[in-house]
Amino acid sequence: MARVGIREVAVLAGVAVGTVSNYLNHPDRVSDDKAQRIRYAIDSLGFVPSNAGRQLRLGVSRVIGYIAPDVSNPYFAEIAESVERRADERGVTVFLANSHRDRAREDSYLQVFEQHQVQGLLVSSHTQIEDRLEQVRKRGTPSVLVGQRARSLAQPSVSLDDVSGGRQAMQHLIEVGCRRMAFVGGPLGISQVADRLTGASEAVRAFGAATLEVIDQTDRTVRGGHEVGEALLARPADMRPEGIFAVNDLLALGIMQALVLGGVSVPRDVAIAGYDDNEFAEASLIPLTSVQGRHDGYGAAVVDLLFDEIEGNTIDEPHRMFEPSLVARASTSGFGRA
Known part of the structure; x- marks a missing residue:
């Protein structure tokens, strides 16, 4: 028709x-x-x-693009929701694209958003994307890197202090009595993963009487956690870690489920902590201790920083970093108790 x-x-x-x-x-x-x-x-x-024609004539758009790596992860869905609320207050629409952690899809969406002359871009990526955003910026589309601290002062970013978050998680496991530690996640080429490991390693070194095993798991999903949990079940009990810090909640929940189904008591035998504090962490049958990165002002900071770029405002703090906090729950409290 x-x-x-x-x-x-x-x-x-x-x-x-x-x-x-x-x-x-x-x-x-x-x-x-x-x-x-x-x-x-x-x-x-x-x-x-058709707004498209009008925008082309006037050279303006009331749309911003947001590229997320995995909207099936509740953490990124929560960021998208907070971004949308702030954008709505500013009278603009957010178009959400899911890259599925694939560089080719990221590049495709960058091109599509440029062609549609969006006012600006918000980008969460698990890859090094600053060089590509620089080229887009030179062609006239400003951007904010979300969830990853930018290396360049010219690239605004909003992120969490993941080194602090990793340190808090591991310190907590040490404080509840764990001594054989494991960090689960990967790949370390992702800056957020590397930073969380850095913080965890600092806590273990500072304590001095604990060991840290790094278990590489690039599938940061519940399924990936299951694989790790089943591999741990295959070990003798005295060779399993006592404290497990997973790089996100989905991994932690998968590990916990596999261990519990295999007869391991959480937290008596193994204490488990995650990261992100997504909606499933508290709702789990054994509520999960997690590092909370959500802040009421996070989405607003992301959108406001982008509009400072769009409007050419002076930006005193191009890299906004939020401090995470640990939320202790049943998956760690009670470790070692009969």
């Missing part, structure tokens, strides 16, 4: 095409009589105005 155009509206309303255009873009220039006829024609024909 052909789309109804502005000419059909003009014919039915008995006015010039330019009058319909004025009605859509400058209604104060159209008389009440003609405006009423145009409204009737639009309703009768089911005409839908």
Whole structure:
């Protein structure tokens, strides 16, 4: 079925095409009589105005793009929701794209958003993407890197202090009595993963009487956690870690489920902590201790920083970093108790 155009509206309303255009873009220039006829024609024909054409003519858009690596992860869904709330307050729409942690998809979405002349871009990535954002920025589309601290002062970013978060998680496991530690996650080429390991390692070194095993698991999902848990079950009990810090909650929940199904008591035999404090952490059958990165002002900071870029404002703090905090729950409290 052909789309109804502005000419059909003009014919039915008995006015010039330019009058319909004025009605859509400058209604104060159209008389009440003609405006009423145009409204009737639009309703009768089911005409839908195209914002794309108007934006191309005026050189403006009321849309920003947000590229997320995995919207199936509740953590990124929560960020998207907070970004959308702030954008709505500013009168703009957010178009969300899911890259599935794939560089080719990231590049494709960057190109699509550029072609549609969005006002700006918000990008969460598990890859090194600053060089590509620099090229997009040079062509006129500003951006904010979300969840990863940018290396360049020219690239604004909003992130968490993941070194602090990793340190807090491991310190907590030490404080509840764990001595054989494991860090689960990967790959270390992802800066967030590497930073969390750095913080965890610092805590173990500072304590001095604990060991740290690094278990590489690039599948940071519940399924990936299951694989790790089953591998740990295959070890003798005295060769298993006593404290496990997983790089995100999905991994931690998968590990915990596999261990419990295999007869291991959590937290008596093994204490487990995750990261992100997503909605499933507290709702788990054994509530999960986790590092909380959510802040009420996170989404607002991301959007506001982007609009500082769009409007050419002076940015005193191009890299905004939020401090995470540990939320202790049943998966760690009670370790070692009979």
